[in-house]
Amino acid sequence: MSKVAWYRAAVIAGVVALLEALCLAGVIDKITMPAPHVIARDLWRMLVSGRMNAAIAKTLGNTVLALGLALGVGIIAAALLHRARAVRDTLDPLFATYYAVPVFAFYPFFIVVFGLGDLPQILIAFMLGVVAVIVNTLNGLDRVPNVLLKTARILRLSPADTALRMTLPYAGPYVLTGVKLAVAYAFIGVIGSEFIMSRGGIGYEISFAYANFDNATMYPLIVLILLASVAVNGLLGVWEQRLLARRGLR
């Protein structure tokens, strides 16, 4: 293992050990937080018993749906915007300030319009993710070298073929940056809005457990989300490195 990996492992082990010690010594009382080994045991039991499977499936399903929508709409919108200069210039201030506006503030309004089903949560996750995809795809499309476009013209490719065979593949690594952000945002959007107000899902279960002082459910679920998001992020990071390495960029 490299020095950096050792350092990282030591930090994680140190934090867990510190929490364990503080919990066992009673500095952090049981009502605030159970000891890490208890959380691990509860998480294992919860997964084996399968009582959270419905909530996990609901949250994952909505996240994947929102992510798919954000990617599809985002990439198509970026490809169209790239050709429509005036529209893009007009929307530019919106993209630049988009993430400064708390999108969750629209959640109450979506609940009023669409009711308390899955749709408001998917919409929030979609809204959070789509702009990251658009901005990064545009960034990639801006960098397509002219020679590729000229080649496309010589080969008499239609605009759709040019996009599908030349420009979008070239923009791949940049789109992937957008995908990474969109995955994180889709998770945040779905779980966050479930947490605020909903009828099911991991976020809902956490807020329900919290309201009932049910630490044996709440902490394992939080840890589960942490592990899932770190794992997904890590996988996408590896894929990104491979893509960049193939292009000789890193």
Next chain:
Amino acid sequence: MSARFAGLRNGLTLVVGLLLLWQILYLWTGDVALASPLATFRYTARLFATESFGAQVYETLRAFSIAYAISVVMGLGIGFWLGFDRLSGDALEPMIVSVYAIPKLTLYPILLLAFGLGLAAKVAFGVIHGVIPIILFTLAAVHNTKPILVKTGRVLRLSRWQMIRWILFPAAIPEIFTGLRVGFALTLIGSLLAEMFASQRGLGYLLMNGIGLHNVELIMSVTLVIVVFAATVSVVLLHIDRRLHGRV
């Protein structure tokens, strides 16, 4: 000059477009779900005239300001440390990036248990949102400082503190400012979210109250106030940001 004018024109077109979209949505959905732009503006004006609304805004701004101040100090401190200490930086940066990607909302119960209901929990929640981008941008800024500047500093035998004060900090300002801008937005989101769950005061509380009472005008007015505030500040910060980047 013409570029600035074009920016203004684009901004205005956008605002008019969004207002039109809002009006069309209103005509489509009707009174139950949406308030018209005009009605919302009127309601907002009336809100500002009441005394209690000022107190709610003050409460939110107070929590937000404390959280932002802490985020900036912590973010710059940790960012510079990780920027200097190559090993710590390489080891911890990916971990910080993964923390950035987790839905921090789910950590809220832990913070509430640790800090209790009230201002401290709101501030803590704002800080965990805002501090991470400031750390990441500061760290990148220190790493990206031109080596020749650092070498000049070494030739001049500057101490570590002088090196930060006279070379690294001025060179890193544009990028650090980008971090402060992103951190501003996220801290605001964090403190508002905290208010939505466990608070008896503030704009976030008003929002939740609006949902409970099904008061569409209240929901839309508070959303409008938050969006206008966030967008205005962020446009100003973005403007400064671009000028700082243009200078170098």
